[in-house]
Amino acid sequence: MKNKIVFVINYFYPDLASTGQLMTELCTHLTEEFDITVIAAQPSYAGEKINVLRKITYDRYGEIKVIRIQLPEVNKNSKISRLRYISSYFFNALSALLKEKNIDLVFTISQPPILGGFLGTLGKFFKRAKHVYNIQDFNPEQAAVVNYFNKQLIINWAKKADKFNCSYSDCVIVVGNDMSQTLINRFENKNVPHHVVINNWTNEDVIIPLSKNEPDIQQFLNENRLDDKFIIMYSGNLGLYYDLENIIKITKHFKENKNLAFVFIGEGAVKKKMQSFIGKHNISNVHFLPYQPKEFIKYSLNAADVHLVVNQKGIKGVSVPSKIYGVMAAGKPVLGVLEQDSEAEMIISKSNCGVVVEPQDYDGIIEQIENLYGMEKVELSELGYNGREYLDQHLKRKISINKYRNTLNNVLQS
16 A cells, blocks of 8 residues: 655646646656645646635646645735735645545645745644655745845744754755755754755756757747847746846846847746836847746747856855756756855856856856857857756756655655
């Protein structure tokens, strides 16, 4: 008889959030060995909202039982709206979790912040199950970096609460080696919870290097007036933790270069601010596009000549930008705006798949764009293919999923 694992993960197919895509692939690959139930919100991350009448609905995704929670719409620029969304998710997810029977292991992620881990803590206590806590982002550390909360009392309380979640779990999974150090620092190197590092991934069988002459890529370029342009692309969440509201200002330096285009694909809290800057300065070579359908991402990623992979200053050890794996799979060079010795920076350095600038070094970003723009095509392509080769050797999806499988089995047998 298979062990039953309940994944309480907020985002799940068909949600477009990166964690939703990762967790969907993970759960799908684990169904042969485990009985999987998923508790997740109704899709809403990028406009793919499905309207239902009931608060909780039951569905199946292949072999997976899926419990969907209907939640209020969230305005990401409003703290009150976020709080209403998070609290509604927490109480409904907890209710659904407590109704499940014969649970062997509860798997939770660090979303919503703190409360994601707390769902696992409560699940372990009430259901007498094991708990694996997957930290995709450390909070409140992440929120503190961008001054989302400026009350130290709240930050201290939140950190203590999440430390308790970590210490009460049977295993903590972090997604970068720098994050492992953050966990150790949290506990001041004393009684550090059992933890493992497992990198995130992309589907390298689907996202592969493609020529711009590919018909679907040509159509994408033509429809968005990007033919014959040198494209600097950012594809992902235009959120609070990437300094994009300031990075966008460097585009003013390239305003007159009609052969160069900046393309930002995605949605998020700072998108309107970015668009406002472009409008105010009448910059015509910056393009904002919505999230692309999942099946089209392999084409949109390959439309770029260089990809931006960025994090705000202070995010080292707190979060790892998952987009780096898709960029490397597409064989495209990376312009990283990342702190020294952060996970993504170390990957770029080890693989020699691009260049890195320290966060908030805007002159450095301009300089590196000029360098990349001036490179010979062969040299630029070589950087991109270095990334693909490194990913194939060290960061394939199968490698990470097998690490999850082994970790779950080890916890269940302990």
